[in-house]
Amino acid sequence: MGEVNICPKNQTEVDVAGKKLGCGQDKYGHSQYMCIPNEEKTALVEFCYNGVMGIEFKGSCLEASEGKVISKNCSSFAFGCPDEHVYKYEFFKYPACQYIDVQHRCYKLDPLCPPEQKWNNTDWNNTDDILTGISIFLGCMAIIIIIIVLWKMRRDQKNG
Incomplete structure (x- = not known):
């Protein structure tokens, strides 16, 4: 065999x-x-x-x-x-x-078989990917906040 x-x-x-x-x-x-x-x-x-x-x-x-x-x-x-x-x-x-x-x-298709790990501890060692993801998220949030603030300021100027 x-x-x-x-x-x-x-x-x-x-x-x-x-x-x-x-x-x-x-x-x-x-x-x-x-x-x-x-x-x-x-x-x-x-x-x-x-x-x-x-x-x-x-x-x-x-x-x-x-x-x-x-x-x-x-x-x-x-x-x-x-x-x-x-x-x-x-x-x-x-x-x-x-x-x-x-x-x-x-x-693998037996319900008693533990599911496969989709990631392991070494995945967290790649901090560049994590930092990039966080940076993109924070950048998008900042843009949304700026747009909301500008919209409110403009609305207040028209009303006020």
């Missing part, structure tokens, strides 16, 4: 990856190439499955565990979990089952 950064997203990419690994076909002519997360969800792994590419029940993702392929319930996912029975050779059609957070070791 080799680790990959992304899994194939369509049949053409599956065929290319399967050829690269030297995967054969099962007795029904289906590619035995698979790309799924490992059970720990620390990596996506690709390999040639040894056996018939059978059907998995709806509501399940596949994981690689100690040389075997196991099912994992995904019915709680926000979306993307197979909602019908699916052939193993068609799992590329369900990218939610490959969308993992390796830091938290979970499926």
Whole structure:
């Protein structure tokens, strides 16, 4: 089993990856190439499955565990979990089952998986961006205040 950064997203990419690994076909002519997360969800792994590419029940993702392929319930996912029975050779059609957070070791679409940080502490070290934003905001506020003051002065001169 080799680790990959992304899994194939369509049949053409599956065929290319399967050829690269030297995967054969099962007795029904289906590619035995698979790309799924490992059970720990620390990596996506690709390999040639040894056996018939059978059907998995709806509501399940596949994981690689100690040389075997196991099912994992995904019915709680926000979306993307197979909602019908699916052939193993068609799992590329369900990218939610490959969308993992390796830091938290979970499926990203699982509601129990912590949300990704949109920023980290190093973002705050870039004070130039922060100061620029503050300067623009204060400049706009100053212009608005000046316009209001001038408008009031002009109105008072006309009335007074």
